[in-house]
Amino acid sequence: MSGRIAHLADVRGGYALEADAVVVGSGAGGAMAAANLARAGMDVVVVEAGPQVRPDDMTRDGPAFLSKYYWEGGLRMLLGSGAYPTMSGRCLGGSTVVNSAIFFRLPDWVRQAWIDEAGLSGLAGPELDAAYDRIFTRLKVAPTPMHVMGRKNLVTRDVLDRVGVPNKPLPRAVDGCIGSGDCLTGCRQGAKQSVDRSVLPEAVDHGARVMTCSQVERILFEDGRAVGVEGDVVDLDGWQKVGRFSVRAPRVFLAAGALHTPVLMQRSGVRLGGRVGGTFAAHISGLALGILPDDVRPWEGATQGWGGFSPEVQGLKFEALWGPTALIAAEWGGLGRDLSQMLQDVRRAAMVVMVYRAKTKGSVRATRSGMPDARLWIPPEEIHVVARQVHKLTAAFLDMGAEYVFTGVKGLPDRIRTIDEASGLLSNRLRGRHMTMTANHVFCSCPMDARADHGVVDPEGRVHGVPGLWISDASVFPSPSAVNPQATVMALSDLISRRAADLSLLDA
Amino acid sequence: MWTPSFLTRWFESTWRTCLVAASEALAPGGAATPCHRATALAPRTEAYIVGLPPTQSVLLKLLFVGVEWLTPLLAPIGGRFSRRTPEGRVAVVEGWRGSWVFPVRLLGDAVRATLMMVYFSHPDVLLALGEGEPGTTLAEAG
Structure with missing residues (x-):
């Protein structure tokens, strides 16, 4: 049958x-x-x-793709301690079509x-x-092969070496990946399983x-x-x-x-x-985006090919990431006359992100329209854990000769050029609303x-x-x-x- | 005067006016930088907003209406958003993004995110960055 x-x-x-x-x-x-x-x-x-x-719909026009194939057009937010985007696929295969296939x-x-x-x-x-x-x-899960790494993943390797995090190629469910870096808008080659x-x-x-x-x-x-x-x-x-x-x-x-x-x-x-829905949890996250002296061309290579687990904080994982530049640019970079500078910077950018199993609280309730209204509350001390790791990543990028580092943390310079300028990351006054993060790993409802x-x-x-x-x-x-x-x-x-x-x- | 049809027309024209003004200011272009006209930023953003699910579409329209009319309240000198100079509009958005007041910061972040997402997905911009079409292999990208 x-x-x-x-x-x-x-x-x-x-x-x-x-x-x-x-x-x-x-x-x-x-x-x-x-x-x-x-x-x-x-x-x-x-x-x-x-x-x-369909493969023809898998385009680097990020907003067009998101509006059709992500829930709520890719604009869904978790509210609570801040406003955090949470993205999930609304298509045959669900989020497995639009994630990085890390297993x-x-x-x-x-x-x-x-x-x-x-x-x-x-x-x-x-x-x-x-x-x-x-x-x-x-699903043919195997470590990401070196020939599809691209430089961005190797930069992550070097950053993690400097912060003392054991690291290696991430295991992914792919077969014949060519390192197009398009995981988040669907794998046109059909390599992702x-x-x-x-x-x-x-x-x-x-x-x-x-x-x-x-x-x-x-x-x-x-x-x-x-x-x-x-x-x-x-x-x-x-x-x-x-x-x-x-x-x-x-x-x-x-x-x-x-x-x-x-x-x-x-x-x-x-x-x-x-x-x-009386309980709900999500991994929280943080990022450091460094502008290096030489070209990285971060859109090349496996979307997330390299990573490692923190030896000092249980449940904290680091990984390389680059999605469609359109999504990264939603938060990072200058506007107006500064935009041209950003265009020159993108090709030298590399980003390391982390996901952390923080002790959060949350809930999910149905709105009148039938969509979820999800709340996530993150204790300040858990934010401090993430911020301190962002500080380490920032120091590593600067040590590698980065011109500047962007962390997305409110109150800090958009372009951190010296480690002194990142001292705010060590402040106990940081709260969830100061952080730039997405919360795509959601569970426990x-x-x-x-x-x-x-x-x-x-x-x-x-x-x-x-x-x-x-x-x-x-x-x-x-x-x-x-x-x-x-x-x-x-x-x-x-x-x-x-x-x-x-x-x-x-x-x- | 304040009939439903008048309010609808006012609402539709206000968010579009603000969108065009924000597009002009946020992506003015430069020597090697495609400008808002070359990237059809305002019409493409409009199409994006109209194509969203109904709730998100209304929210983004409200965002631009809010930006237009909250500007005189939150940044008093200079009038409505669309009546300011392009530099003034950038200063307003950047000022909000750096605000310690969370809802104000959300306003600035949302305007920026909406327009920059659409700007950076235009083929000319991807070309200026050196990116290829989807599915470009490492070898093809050189």
Whole structure:
């Protein structure tokens, strides 16, 4: 039996389907669940809010791409301690289409914390490792090869050497990367193993029907049991609703991401005493962008090919980054007559960023329009941890002969030329609102916990007290992963869906 | 006078006026720098804003209306944003970006981010930087 991918032309006007399982979202978690359920012989329908991205749409016109294929046009913000952009894909394959495909297993110390704090003793066994093994093999995860590094990644290597951080090529899920540096607007070459290329085809081969442009509005219930979903077919041209759809199925898998999954549940009346969306977390970040004496041409080479973990701050990771220059320029550089200077500087720029598993607090609530209103509160002491590392990076760049360094920290010069000018980074008065950061790793809005009165889902991904409803995305993380979350989202979803489908957990 | 259709026309014309004024000021061009005209900055930004999801589209339009009319309040000498000199407009945006008042800083950051994102995605600007088309390999880029 072979399924299919239905595009806007196929779903315009609406539809009503029945299936054995419906999966909401086609990203890392949804694709994995769909593939396993379909492989077990179930009739599976996947509903995805966005369209399929065609190679011709993958353009360096960053704003045009973002406005179509990112949620809220790429302008979504987390409010709270500041206003932090949080970007996630709204397309077939979800954020896996637009991330850098960096794959790490959950660090042992985080895994142990999940076991201890959320009672997830099942994670202590070989099943999770087997899931990682399957995923890393299928998605061809390997260290970024040297021939696609480009100079920007090697500058990161040199910076990290100077600050004493062990570093190496980052492991990524790519096959035949040419170092175009276009990861954040989709891989035109098809090298990135995003799940629309690597996992969803298997689901379709086993009969899954994948319905794009279908934005779920709410979960359907009968006698307290989840029995399907319904929503609107949305045409991106004009953002018009061009039909209603419903999918009825005795198994409903939510994999809409840490922001949309709790919103769907809240809008459907599932609140579990405020625990749904009552918690929320994100990795916080910082950056140092140095203008070196020689050309770097930062747009060349793998988007994020080199990095390392701090030996002194647990849960703090450094990595190279360059996205579309348009996105970097949104924050950095002069205006007016100073713009021409910036154009000359860009080719000599290199940027090192960090992500940090800070102790944050947050929540996600549904707005009247059905979008998430997410809040993130970052204690000042956690900001100071990041700022001190930015100070070290700044010193390293200057030591390497950088003409100036940009950190995006408010109150500091835009062009830091001496380390004395960066002394504000050591101030205890810094707060979250002073930092320039994005928070793209989001989780914990429907945490997994063995205790029914603590978490939202049980260790098998079933929503406590709601038969027929599973969650298989980053919402279920009990706490932040400390590494890029895609591998763990896929591994947990693999285990959750295999259990639901009675598939072996230890297959190779 | 303040009919819904009048308010709509006023709103639409105000945000576009401010957008054009901000484009002229923020990207005046130079010897090797494509200017706002060469990069069609204002019309491309307008198309970007109109093409966003409805909520974000309205928010960005409101941003430019706010910039136009909050300028006399937040930077009193010189009148509305679009009536200032290009240098004066840059000074207003840069001043807001450096403000310690968070909402004021957001205003400056948002104007800058919107226009610079669109400016730096124009092919002429990418060419001026030395960037190639998407998918350029390391070898092809030389």
